Amino acid sequence: MKPLEGRQLGWLTIALSLATFMQVLDGTIANVALPTIAGNLGASTTQGTWVITSFGVANAISIPITGWLAKRIGEVRLFLWSTALFVLASWLCGISSSLGMLIFFRIIQGLVAGPMMPLAQSLLLNNYPPLKRNMALALWSMTVIVAPIFGPILGGYISDNYHWGWIFFINIPIGLLVVLAVFKLLHNRETKIEIRKIDFIGLMLLVLGVGSLQLMLDQGKELDWFNSPLIIGLTICSIITLIALVIWELTDDNPVIDLSLFKSRNFTIATLCVCLAFVFYYGSMVLIPQLLQSVVGFNATWAGLAAAPIGLIPIILAPIIGKLGTKIDMRILVTFSFIVYAATFLWRALTFETGMGFATTAWPQFFQGFAIACFFMPLTTIMYSGLSSDKIAAASSLSGFMRTMAGSIGASIVANMWSSNEATHHTILVESISPYNPLSNEIFAKMMSLGMSYEQVAAYWAKEITNQSLIMAANDIFTIAAAAFIALIVLVWFAKPPFTPGGNSTSQTSNANH
The missing domain is CATH 1.20.1250.20 (MFS general substrate transporter like domains)
Incomplete structure (x- = not known):
């Protein structure tokens, strides 16, 4: 048409x-x-x-x-x-x-x-x-x-x-x-x-497997992960049913999920890049507002405003990138995106501290907008290159599902890392505050000479240690994220041009599959 x-x-x-x-x-x-x-x-x-x-x-x-x-x-x-x-x-x-x-x-x-x-x-x-x-x-x-x-x-x-x-x-x-x-x-x-015949078995396996996995990710932290029988049961259920789902869908004549899409090299590579990137991208979207509210003292509205600059650059650049997209190798744009992602995460790791102001959060968010502008469109273009038009809906739903699950997994991983790393840093910092440390004794004495009671000084330092531990744990995650985005640069270059979204020529399909 x-x-x-x-x-x-x-x-x-x-x-x-x-x-x-x-x-x-x-x-x-x-x-x-x-x-x-x-x-x-x-x-x-x-x-x-x-x-x-x-x-x-x-x-x-x-x-x-x-x-x-x-x-x-x-x-x-x-x-x-x-x-x-x-x-x-x-x-x-x-x-x-x-x-x-x-x-x-x-x-x-x-x-x-x-x-x-x-x-x-x-x-x-x-x-x-x-x-x-x-x-x-x-x-x-x-x-x-x-x-x-x-x-x-x-x-x-x-x-x-x-x-x-x-x-x-x-x-x-x-x-x-x-x-x-x-x-x-x-x-x-x-x-x-x-x-088409309804794939009831595939549909039931999908509902049970994905439902169990999503519930496990959402409730894991609250229920102390694998110390909870419910989380263990949900994990076992999701693993068994999702493996069974893959086997069933590969052998069924009318699968509810079209796994044959992974025969396309470009679809597979682009989907992997999006999913792996989303683990840290979405995880940071959840982490940063919590960090700003629990440590820095921002309210919910200001925490949201501090994240808002990330959308300014994409709004300006998206039409330009879209217009020039046919003249630029998509892999170059994605590489630039991953480099900027790495740089902004490293920027946060080096500058985030307990007393930081609004600008310290807002500026990395602003520059990360360059990464986002060169992320979604180029990777989506690579993903659909070589697929016929009638495959686009199935490809979009499958990649969207994997992106959604990657975001959930990323949020859970980041939350768990933040909690466990905070505990580690907290232990190390507490060990430095002791009667055997002359510097800590001197600080306690000076604060008490200003009229504070011993209990007030101890409460102040307990709060400071917790806040410092939370900041250090978050900076650990930002550093790991920076390294992960650098590693993803290698993966995207395994995609093979030409990159035309929704193309339906035989030659494109052949190029994408070999």
Whole structure:
């Protein structure tokens, strides 16, 4: 079918980008509002975390089956139904009167949200002229970058000034606008439908395996990881069922997940790069706000504002990179991205301290924007190069699923490393404060001469040691992240050009597979 042009193409880009923005925003906006939500619904903050967990588990389960559903229902129809049901679920979340009711509708919201992002990518590429597909991916990637920045800021502001339900109600006008625009533009451009047998066994293995893994990652820290029988059971269940899922999907005639995509060298390499990078990228997105609030003393709004500069450069550069994308080797852009990632993580490791100000956090965030601008679009272009247009939805859903799981794993790894390294540094620092250390005795004596009691001095140093330990543990993680991004540079150069997203020529497929 002939690609869209002019004003129609512009409106389609805006509508599909807004859909992605809305979904990504919803995954982060509730985080800072959890204490408010839990308090209003008569639940503890620990119980309130299921508001986040329930959405994540349901979303992780539904993402991988997008490709199969799109073949059976049609990409346009599936996208419209997913977005409309997401709007309805958002309204039901906002009017919930109990925690159980909210969690139930968050599960529904997560399930119907799964296909939205993969299909937004697929519909963009399939309706853009081939020579402008890099621009489409660049514009789309901006929404993935900006939404997690606005999430904590909006969530904190709404919970401080309005009823928490508006966290979900803001999806309604955006979602309705998206549905109307996409229906008007694409209702007569439906993709080919294939009636396929339902892979019930694969679907059940997917639900059990991914659900167990996501619950294990979400609840691990709270339940003290493998000291908990529940975490051990979830881990064993996820390993066995996910291995069984891979074996089943490789042998089934109508698999719910198309693992044959990994035969494409470029898809495999780009997906690995995205996933490995997301372990530390997403992990740092979770770590830095916690560090700023627990050690530096920022409130939730200022912690969100300190992270916001990361979105400035991508907004400016994305259209330029998209326009020049056909003239630049994508591997060069990704290499530049990984170098900047490494430099900014090392910058944090060398400058983060207990008394740091707003600028110390904001400047590395600002310059990391250069890395992000050269990350999503080039790697997505490499990922889809050589794949036929009818494979884009399946490829996007599979890579999106792996990226989501990589983010969850990264957040858990970073949280665990931060906790364990803090304990190690805390022990070392405490050992230096003893009656046998003349310097510590001198400091204690000077502080007591200023009118402080021994207990006050001890409490002050206990707090300082804890804060210093947390900072040192975070800087350890930043240093490891810098080294990991340098190592990823080698991996991306195994990808093989030409890099044309959504190309369907035989030669491209051949190049990608060999």
